[in-house]
Structures are given as C-alpha cells and as structure tokens.
Amino acid sequence: xxxxxxxxxxxxxxxxxxxxxxxxxxxxxxxxxxxxxxxxxxxxxxxxxxxxxxxxxxxxxxxxxxxxxxxxxxxxxxxxxxxxxxxxxxxxxxxxxxxxxxxxxxxxxxxxxxx
Amino acid sequence: xxxxxxxxxxxxxxxxxxxxxxxxxxxxxxxxxxxxxxxxxxxxxxxxxxxxxxxxxxxxxxxxxxxxxxxxxxxxxxxxxxxxxxxxxxxxxxxxxxxxxxxxxxxx
Numbered sequence: 001x002x003x004x005x006x007x008x009x010x011x012x013x014x015x016x017x018x019x020x021x022x023x024x025x026x027x028x029x030x031x032x033x034x035x036x037x038x039x040x041x042x043x044x045x046x047x048x049x050x051x052x053x054x055x056x057x058x059x060x061x062x063x064x065x066x067x068x069x070x071x072x073x074x075x076x077x078x079x080x081x082x083x084x085x086x087x088x089x090x091x092x093x094x095x096x097x098x099x100x101x102x103x104x105x106x107x108x109x110x111x112x113x114x115x
Numbered sequence: 116x117x118x119x120x121x122x123x124x125x126x127x128x129x130x131x132x133x134x135x136x137x138x139x140x141x142x143x144x145x146x147x148x149x150x151x152x153x154x155x156x157x158x159x160x161x162x163x164x165x166x167x168x169x170x171x172x173x174x175x176x177x178x179x180x181x182x183x184x185x186x187x188x189x190x191x192x193x194x195x196x197x198x199x200x201x202x203x204x205x206x207x208x209x210x211x212x213x214x215x216x217x218x219x220x221x222x223x
Contacts, residue, residue: 004158006158033211040215041215042119042212042213042214042215042216043204043206043213045211048211088156090158090159092159100164101166102146102147102164102166102208103147103149103161103164104149104159104161104206105161106151106158106159106160106161107158108157108158109156109157109158111156
C-alpha cells in the first residue's frame with residue numbers, strides 16, 4: 001500500500017450507531033488531518049494532529065471523536081450522528097520535512113450516510 | 116480570517132483550449148499554496164505546491180503561479196483534454212483554508 005488509505009470507503013449508519021473511520025499513511029509524515037466535505041461547501045478542517053498530539057479542533061461537535069495512536073494511523077470515532085453529518089470524510093497527511101515539506105496528500109475518503 | 120475565492124464556480128471549454136483557473140486569498144502571510152484535482156466522489160490529488168518563496172511551479176501541461184502581494188494564484192492548463200474534466204481546488208497554508216473549487220468540463 002502506498003500513499004494515504006482510508007477504510008471503509010462507504011458507510012451507512014443509523015443515528016444510534018457507533019462506528020469508526022480509519023486512515024493510514026505510508027509516507028513517513030508526522031501530521032495528519034480530518035476534513036469534512038459536504039455538497040456545495042468548501043472543505044472543512046476538523047482536526048489536526050502533529051506528532052500524535054492534537055493541535056487543532058475546529059469547534060467540532062463531541063459526537064466526532066478523533067484518535068491518533070501513532071504517526072501513521074488516525075481514527076474518527078462516530079456516535080449518535082445526525083443526518084446533516086452525511087458527507088465525504090477525507091484524511092490527509094502532511095510532510096514536515098524534505099521535498100514534500102508542507103505538501104498535503106489525501107486519502108480517497110469515506111462516503112458517510114446517516115439515516 | 117483567511118478567505119480563499121475561486122471564480123467562476125464552473126467552466127466549460129472545447130478540447131484543445133488553453134485555460135487559466137484563478138484563486139485569490141485575503142491574507143498574504145501564507146506558507147504555501149497548493150492546487151488539487153478532485154474527481155467526483157473521490158479524494159484530492161495534489162497537482163502543484165508553490166512555497167511562499169517561489170513564483171511558479173510546472174508539471175507537464177500544468178503551470179501554477181503565485182503572487183503573494185496581490186493575493187492571487189493561477190493554474191494554467193495547456194491544450195486541455197476531456198480527461199482534465201474535474202474540480203480544481205486551491206488551498207493556502209498557514210491557517211489551512213480551501214476554496215470551493217472550479218468544476219471544469221472539457222468538451223470533446
């Protein structure tokens with residue numbers, strides 16, 4: 001596997017379910033991000049992790065809970081979501097050194113539908 | 116607060132045409148600017164990254180320029196092809212901010 005991978009690619013869940021999104025990067029980067037992309041809106045930055053520490057939380061509701069156990073893995077735990085949370089959730093990693101300094105690389109996204 | 120604007124929201128051109136996509140930002144104190152391509156329902160693919168100290172970057176038929184003082188970047192696509200049809204987004208980094216993107220359709 002190369003680059004940034006995300007699983008699952010598609011997820012349908014009810015409002016009472018608990019699920020998790022997974023992101024893995026194979027680029028040796030030390031910063032990872034969660035974004036939400038809704039139709040007709042710009043990408044919304046949700047969380048930023050640098051060296052496994054959360055450095056940014058853009059006023060995201062507590063029903064979204066991120067976890068970064070190491071520099072290569074990032075999770076987004078979901079519980080009691082609302083239908084308006086349906087969106088494409090994108091993970092990105094960023095190089096903090098070398099030729100790809102400050103260049104973001106994105107995963108393919110998870111298409112989430114909340115019923 | 117940084118704001119990134121991409122106008123127009125959509126563009127349709129005939130195959131073979133050279134075209135320019137524009138991106139403007141309000142705060143010139145940026146680390147870099149990155150152009151992405153996004154196909155429907157997919158993630159973002161990095162096209163070009165311009166560091167704040169650079170004026171332009173080139174990759175194949177793509178050329179991106181950066182003018183920090185005026186808060187503008189342009190993505191130039193030479194000899195457009197139907198396979199170039201996608202949404203093109205620009206993003207600036209200091210406080211990561213994306214534009215809404217320009218949806219390009221290249222007609223055969």
